[in-house]
Every structure is written in C-alpha cells, then in structure tokens.
Amino acid sequence: MKKILLSLSVLFAMSANAQLLDCSELFISEYIEGPGNNNAIEIYNPTNTSIDLTGYSINRYGNGATTGPDTWPLSGNLAPGQAIAIGNGQLDSVWVDPPGYWSLPIDPVFYNACGLHGSGIYPTPFYFNGDDAMTLEKGANIIDIFGKVGEDPGNAWTDDASAGYTDANGGTWWSKRQTLVRKASVKKGITLNPIVFNPTLEYDSLPDGTYSGMGTHSCDCSISTINEKNDASYVMYPNPVNIGGTVIISSNTKIEKITLVNILGEVVLFSSDNIISTNILSKGTYIVNIQFTNGKIAENKLVIK
Known part of the structure; x- marks a missing residue:
C-alpha cells in the first residue's frame, strides 16, 4: 500500500507542474475501444500554432498500475x-x-480510419481493453488522462456513481466496446489524477465500432487561420529509428516527395511515398523535408541509431 501511495504522489507531483489554460495544449479528443483489437487514441491541437510532437507520448497504465506504463x-x-x-496496427x-x-487482426475499415498505427506487437499502449488508464504526456508531465491511474474498475469505467463509476455494482460500460468523443465544450486535458473518473462528464458515447469521425474533432476553441497555408499535420514513426529500420510518415494530406539531408547539407535520399528506408544510410542525425501536394512544406529531425 505504501508503495502504491508513493507512486501516486509522484504522479500527482508531475501533473501539478502541468496546470493548463484553455486551448493551450494538446488533449485526447477521441477514445475508441472497439471489437477485437480495434483500439485508438485521437489527439487534438486546440491552439493557434503548430505543435511539434517530439517529446509527447501516449501511455497505458494497465489494470490499476501506477508505474511502468507501456x-x-x-x-x-x-x-x-x-x-x-x-x-x-x-x-x-x-x-x-x-x-x-489467438489475438485477431484489426478491421481494415478501422485501419484506414487511423492516421497512424502502432507496431501491432504486444504490449504497445494500443492493447487497452477498457480497464486501463491512458495518458497523454509531454516529457515528464501528464497533460491529459483518460480513466484513473492506479484504479482497476473491473471490466470498465461506467455511468454508475454508486460504485465510483467502476462496474462493481453493474452500470453501463463506457470505456469498453465504445467510441467516446470529447465534448466540444472541453478545451483542455485533465492533468490531475481524478478522485473518481466519470466518463460521462466530458465524453459523448457513440455505438461500438463507430470510426467515421476519427481524424477530425469539433471544439469550442477559436482557431486562427492566419498560418493555415504554412502548417501541415503529420506523424513520423519511429524516431529515433534503428539502422536498417523503416520510418513511416502519416498525414491526412498527400505527400508529394520526401528529401533527407545529412548534417553536411548533402541530400542523401529522395522518396516519392511516405516511407523512408534506412538500409543504405549511416547512423546520425538528418533533416527530413516533406513536401505535400497542396504546396505545404514541413521539416523534422530524424535520428538513426
């Protein structure tokens, strides 16, 4: 018990350093726990500036764990x-x-609805099953929590206040076999581990296996379009990558070409799709230049180790 309380106190201390203003930081905008392994976490940028995702992570605290998340x-x-x-994935x-x-493959419809996929190798965070707390973290700070870290609710968190929103007394499952969409009125994440997690407060429930809204979100934050033409959304994984591995760049906008430049400014690779193979490259740091078909350009550092 002392160990659990100590772990939770550390968690609270990390979270306390990350008090957020409305519309100032990324948050979880959709939670999908579908049939089989059709699980996803959607994140949303409510700010007026592009956000570099380096240093952010999605984490799963399984079955009441307080440390060692996937x-x-x-x-x-x-x-x-x-x-x-x-x-x-x-x-x-x-x-x-x-x-x-037998762990079954994901649904092709679900696969196509995702903007990026995990490795598909257990245990990535995307093997949650309704009783696992999920966090969005920036460095050592928690900037959003789904569920309650340190609590195993049974099968799922529910709408039953009499049981602290666990399934101890029954109740309707909300975190299992559901698609949950963050309400438009929510403008920031939860940074402090809740005393109880009531999923009905900030989420709307959609039928099991609903994937049609993935990749878009409605929020009451006011977004300026001044920088729209220069901003492009994409995710690059893995980064760092082991030499010989493959890097995938995922974006809702079609990629026209990718150029890889070394620290000497030399172009070492061209690609006309969203894949970078490191088989012919050396270990080191590179700049990835991504050109999209709509004219937008983005750059990102890539480390090959």
Whole structure:
C-alpha cells in the first residue's frame, strides 16, 4: 500500500507542474475501444500554432498500475485545429502464449480510419481493453488522462456513481466496446489524477465500432487561420529509428516527395511515398523535408541509431 501511495504522489507531483489554460495544449479528443483489437487514441491541437510532437507520448497504465506504463513516443507536427487518430496496427492473427489464445487482426475499415498505427506487437499502449488508464504526456508531465491511474474498475469505467463509476455494482460500460468523443465544450486535458473518473462528464458515447469521425474533432476553441497555408499535420514513426529500420510518415494530406539531408547539407535520399528506408544510410542525425501536394512544406529531425 505504501508503495502504491508513493507512486501516486509522484504522479500527482508531475501533473501539478502541468496546470493548463484553455486551448493551450494538446488533449485526447477521441477514445475508441472497439471489437477485437480495434483500439485508438485521437489527439487534438486546440491552439493557434503548430505543435511539434517530439517529446509527447501516449501511455497505458494497465489494470490499476501506477508505474511502468507501456509507452508510444510521438514525432511529427500537428497543425492548429487538426486531430490525428493513432491506433493498433496488428494486421495478422498472433498466438499469445501464455495464456494461450489467438489475438485477431484489426478491421481494415478501422485501419484506414487511423492516421497512424502502432507496431501491432504486444504490449504497445494500443492493447487497452477498457480497464486501463491512458495518458497523454509531454516529457515528464501528464497533460491529459483518460480513466484513473492506479484504479482497476473491473471490466470498465461506467455511468454508475454508486460504485465510483467502476462496474462493481453493474452500470453501463463506457470505456469498453465504445467510441467516446470529447465534448466540444472541453478545451483542455485533465492533468490531475481524478478522485473518481466519470466518463460521462466530458465524453459523448457513440455505438461500438463507430470510426467515421476519427481524424477530425469539433471544439469550442477559436482557431486562427492566419498560418493555415504554412502548417501541415503529420506523424513520423519511429524516431529515433534503428539502422536498417523503416520510418513511416502519416498525414491526412498527400505527400508529394520526401528529401533527407545529412548534417553536411548533402541530400542523401529522395522518396516519392511516405516511407523512408534506412538500409543504405549511416547512423546520425538528418533533416527530413516533406513536401505535400497542396504546396505545404514541413521539416523534422530524424535520428538513426
């Protein structure tokens, strides 16, 4: 018990350093816990400036854990008023032993609705199943929480106030087999671990397996369009990448070409799709120049190790 309380106090201390103003920071805008492994977290930029995703991560605290979350680091850029859904990427059936069962691939419709996909290798954060707390973190600071870190609600968090919104007394599941969309009135994330997590306060519930709204979000934050022509949203993963690995750049806007430049300013690679193969490259730091078909241009640092 002392260890759990200590872990939670550290968590609260980290969160306390990240008190947020309305419309000032990324937050979780949609939570999808669908059939099988069709799970995704959507993040939204409510600010008037593009946000570099380097240093941000999505984390899963499984089954009441307070430490050692499964972590998915982000890299890329999210333009003002834009959202991107990041989901499970398991494309094949996988035998999991122990305990001994077939983990089924995700639905192609769900796959296409995601802007970016996890590796599909357990345990990434996108194997949550309704009783896991999810966080969006920036460095060591929590900037949004879905659920309650340190609490196992049973099968799911529910609408039952009598049980602290766990399923101890029944109640309707809200965090399992649901698509939950953040209400438009919500303008910032939850930075302090809640005493109880009532999912009905900030989320609207859509039927199980609803993917049609992924990648877009309605919010009452006022977004300026002054910088719209220069801003482009994309996510690049993995970054850093091990030499020989493949980097994928995902964007809602079609990519025209990618240019990779080394620290000497030399162009070392051209690509006409969204994939960078590092097989012929050396370890080091590079600048990725991304040109989109709508004329927008973005740059991002890539580390090959």
